[in-house]
Amino acid sequence: MKTETLKGFGLNDEQVKQVMAEYGNEVNTLKQEKDTAEQERDSLQQQFDEVNSQLADAQKDAKKGSELQGQLKDLQDKFDESKANAEQQLQATKKDYEISNALRQAGAKNEKAVMALLDTDSIAFNNKGKLTGLSDQLDTIKKDNDFLFEAENTETKTPIITPTGNPNPTGAPAGKELADYSYQELSALKADNPTQYQELVGGSN
Known part of the structure; x- marks a missing residue:
């Protein structure tokens, strides 16, 4: 707003001064309100940026945590599998040893030949660690294939x-x-x- 415009409306100098002063007060109030609003906007924007940054970090940490949990689970699964395989191999080796020892005590001339006639899948350890399902098979094999065993000396x-x-x-x-x-x-x-x-x-x- 200009003074010439106000004078064109027929206002004298005193009236023009009063209107300009009032206008200035209103403008200053509006400017202050504008500045305050801009400050609040900037503050809110800063807060939003901080929250957004924290959220992004949290998402990264969650992803890293999820990946770490996945890696730990994979390692645990591999460990359990290796342990189970080792235990299975140990039991198989122990069973082969016990069967071989039983064949020697039975007087087998050729352990491999007698072993081939055994159903090893039906031979297992009981809860006392003793083999079951072997003696009956040996008796049958010995009866049907006595040439595979040393003759018993009863003299x-x-x-x-x-x-x-x-x-x-x-x-x-x-x-x-x-x-x-x-x-x-x-x-x-x-x-x-x-x-x-x-x-x-x-x-x-």
Whole structure:
């Protein structure tokens, strides 16, 4: 607003001054209100930017946390799998050892040949750590394929007598059977240890 415009409306100088003063007050009030609004706007914008930045950081951390949790889960799964495989391998090795030991005790001539006839899947450890499902299979295989096993020796062997002292004046080794003794040795054994002499003579009948 200009003074010439106000004078054109027929206002004198005093009236023009009053109108201009009033106008100035209104303008200043509006300017202050504008400045205040701009400050509030800028403050709100700053707060918004800070919140938005914090939200973005939180989203990144959440993503990193999620990725870390995923990595930990993958590692745990791999560990569990490796542990299970190791335990399974250990049990398989232990079972093979126990089966092999049982075959040796059964007199198997060729363990691989006998092993091929076994249903190893049905052989397992019980809760006491003992193999089950093996002895019955071995009995059947032994019955049907006796040539794969050593023949059982049921003959009664003459006990080997080791006399005390020195019943062997000729220097022959002790622990012989009756037929290996000379007359002099038998005489010396009878004189030194009659009990063992009787056992030796009686065992030869």
